[in-house]
Each structure stands twice: as C-alpha cells, then as structure tokens.
Amino acid sequence: MEDNQKIYIFSYGTFQDPLFYENLFHKDVIKHKAVLNGFAKCIDDSMYFLLKKDQLSSVEGTVFEITKDELFLVDRWEMFPQYGRFLANVLLTDENKVLENVYVYSKLEFGKYYLAPTEMKYSNNPNANEQNLKGFIELENELKSFPLYDFIFMYEIKKEIYDYFEKLTHPYFALTFSLKERKEKIILQTMTVAFKDKDKYYVGILMLGRKDFLNAINYYEIFYDLDNHGKFDIEFTPLYDTNMDFSIFKNNKPNYVISLKEDSNINESIVGVHEKAFEITIKNFDIDPWKRFNYLLSVFFDFKEKNKL
Numbered sequence: 479m480e481d482n483q484k485i486y487i488f489s490y491g492t493f494q495d496p497l498f499y500e501n502l503f504h505k506d507v508i509k510h511k512a513v514l515n516g517f518a519k520c521i522d523d524s525m526y527f528l529l530k531k532d533q534l535s536s537v538e539g540t541v542f543e544i545t546k547d548e549l550f551l552v553d554r555w556e557m558f559p560q561y562g563r564f565l566a567n568v569l570l571t572d573e574n575k576v577l578e579n580v581y582v583y584s585k586l587e588f589g590k591y592y593l594a595p596t597e598m599k600y601s602n603n604p605n606a607n608e609q610n611l612k613g614f615i616e617l618e619n620e621l622k623s624f625p626l627y628d629f630i631f632m633y634e635i636k637k638e639i640y641d642y643f644e645k646l647t648h649p650y651f652a653l654t655f656s657l658k659e660r661k662e663k664i665i666l667q668t669m670t671v672a673f674k675d676k677d678k679y680y681v682g683i684l685m686l687g688r689k690d691f692l693n694a695i696n697y698y699e700i701f702y703d704l705d706n707h708g709k710f711d712i713e714f715t716p717l718y719d720t721n722m723d724f725s726i727f728k729n730n731k732p733n734y735v736i737s738l739k740e741d742s743n744i745n746e747s748i749v750g751v752h753e754k755a756f757e758i759t760i761k762n763f764d765i766d767p768w769k770r771f772n773y774l775l776s777v778f779f780d781f782k783e784k785n786k787l
Contacts, residue, residue: 485549485765486580488512488568490519490539491527492600492607493552499542501615502551508543510570514582521594528585541568541580546765549581550626553687555614556583557667558767560650560717588648588718621689626740626763628770629690629697630671631683631732639726640679643672648718653683655700655710664692667717671771675779680733681726686767694737698755701731738763738774749781756781 492498499507518535520528529537544552553563561583568580600607635643643649649670656663671684692700699705701712714724736756740763748759758777764770781787 483546485544485546486541486568486577487544487549487552487563488514488539488541488566488580488582490514490529490537493542494540495600495607497608498611501611502555503542503544503548510541510577511538511572512541512577513538513569513571514566515569519594520591521598522585522587522591523589526585527594528587528591529582530591541570541577549765550687550763551618552583553767554618554689558583558686559586559669560667561585586648586650586718618689621691624689624691627685627688627690627693628738628767628774629683629685629688629694630734630736630771630774631697631701632734632736633681633726633730634733635679635681635726637679640672640674640681642723643670643681646670646719646722649722650717651722651724652713652715652717654713654715656713657708657710659708673775675775683727683732684771686771687763693739694735694755694757695752698732698735698753701735702754734778736774736778738770747777749777751781751785751787 487493489499493502499509514529514537516531516533516535517529517537518532519537520530522528556563563581563583565579566582567576567578568582569575570577651668651670653666653668654663655666666685666688668683668685670681672679672681674680696705700710703709712728714727716722732754734754734756737758739757739759740761741759742761744759744761747761750757750759756778758774764773
C-alpha cells in the first residue's frame with residue numbers, strides 16, 4: 479500500500495477510552511462515532527470482547543483514522559493474530575455514510591462466550607487497563623528506534639507431526655528465554671504454523687510485526703548456546719490449549735532462524751546469511767502480515783535452492 483493511504487480501524491472496546499487513543503495515536507487523530515452492522519458484541523470467560531456474526535445485531539463504537547505504524551502498534555497491543563483483524567464496511571453515524579475497508583479486531587474464540595451487556599463499554603476494569611497501558615507504552619518507547627521484524631524459527635519435521643500442527647485451532651503460546659545468572663527473561667508471544675516445500679515438511683514458531691532489539695543471528699545464537707551472555711533456558715507456555723505438544727521444540731533446535739526486517743533507508747532488498755540465520759531486509763512492510771509471511775518463505779526457499787543450503 480502507499481504510505482499516504484488512509485487506514486481506518488473500528489474500536490468497540492478499550493481504544494475508545496481517551497486514556498488509550500490519546501496515548502497510542504497521534505495528537506490530532508480523526509475519530510467518528512460508528513456502527514458495525516451484522517455482528518454482535520460478546521464477551522468470554524476471560525472478560526475480553528469478541529465479535530460474532532449476527533445479521534440482526536449491530537455494534538456501536540468509534541472509527542479512528544490512523545497511520546500504518548499505528549496499525550502495527552495496534553497489532554502488538556492486540557497480540558495479533560490472537561486478535562485477528564478483518565476488513566468491513568462501517569456506518570459513520572455522525573456523517574450518515576458508509577465507510578468501506580475498515581479494520582476490525584476480534585479475539586479468537588475459545589471456550590464459552592456470552593452477549594456483552596449494552597452498558598459494558600470496556601472489557602477490563604480501568605485500573606488493570608491503565609496499568610497494562612503504562613507497561614506497553616514504556617516498552618514501545620524503549621523499542622521505538624529498533625526495526626520492525628517478522629520471525630520464523632523453522633523446524634524440519636515428519637509428515638505425521640506436520641498433520642498434528644496443521645490441525646491445531648489455537649496454536650498460541652508464550653516462548654520464554656531465561657538467563658538465570660543475570661535474572662533476565664525474554665518473553666515472546668508466538669504461534670505455530672505448519673507449511674511444506676516440495677517433499678519436505680516444516681513447522682515454524684512465528685512472530686509478526688515485532689519491534690525487536692534482537693535479530694535472526696541473536697536468536698540463532700540463543701537457540702544454539704552460542705550467545706556470549708551464557709546459556710538460556712527455554713520454556714513453552716500454552717495460552718489456550720493446555721494439551722499442546724511442544725516435544726518437537728524441546729527435543730530439537732530450529733533448522734533455520736529466518737526474519738524479515740523493515741529498513742526505510744534502503745532502496746533494494748538485501749539478503750543476509752550467517753550459518754543457520756537468514757535475514758531479508760526490505761524498504762517497507764506490507765500491511766498484510768500473511769503476505770509478508772508468504773513472501774519471506776518464498777524468498778527463503780528460492781535462496782535455499784539456488785545456493786543448495
């Protein structure tokens with residue numbers, strides 16, 4: 479997309495609170511009262527909102543006109559793709575017109591959910607939200623000067639393991655690297671994704687749109703105990719499915735650590751390789767994370783074949 483193309487999101491929860499949009503969006507952000515038709519606003523046992531299709535229902539909220547970088551920031555706040563985003567047409571009630579192609583976020587369904595009470599504007603108590611917001615803003619400020627990344631920690635697997643991961647409906651987990659000697663932890667919100675290339679099968683640990691101070695080489699060195707800070711303990715904590723099988727990750731190291739990096743200062747894509755670490759640097763990230771994912775795999779497998787890696 480063009481950098482100056484307008485981007486709209488529809489909020490039916492926390493982002494309508496001035497505490498949030500005034501801290502996370504630019505100073506003069508344009509907003510409109512709006513209604514999303516054909517959906518019902520629901521809440522699950524964790525007290526977070528989600529949307530369900532319902533032709534007889536509608537959801538009141540606010541449309542914000544934001545930048546591309548702010549959309550990526552919302553992705554990080556919503557822990558995309560645990561909260562997926564889709565495009566919809568939304569009615570702007572203050573102008574009585576339909577706005578097309580507005581991004582809407584909804585949580586992945588898990589367990590029981592209920593119709594949210596009309597008076598329930600936000601999904602968590604204000605104190606908890608304010609505390610979470612403060613920590614998020616502090617982290618974003620610390621990482622502001624660092625580049626945007628997509629990462630895939632890639633494992634070559636057998637067909638039966640591929641079949642298992644391909645069928646997972648909630649493949650989300652926290653990946654924690656702990657360095658006991660220095661009491662340091664790196665906690666990553668990740669997911670698994672199964673894919674294949676020709677006659678080989680893979681599962682990847684995937685992160686999309688992450689601001690990071692580590693690159694593909696750093697993660698490769700952590701996995702392979704090559705980091706000069708010491709040996710990291712690696713933990714896997716499921717976020718939904720407590721029966722999720724992590725044995726392929728616990729008993730093996732990734733065959734490759736690959737990444738896509740955004741750098742607005744370059745004009746042509748750059749491919750870098752260091753042992754099992756592989757990084758592509760491009761000028762601009764596509765707004766669609768799955769297009770970036772497919773692009774990263776395509777370039778990686780083409781490079782791997784041409785160079786017989």
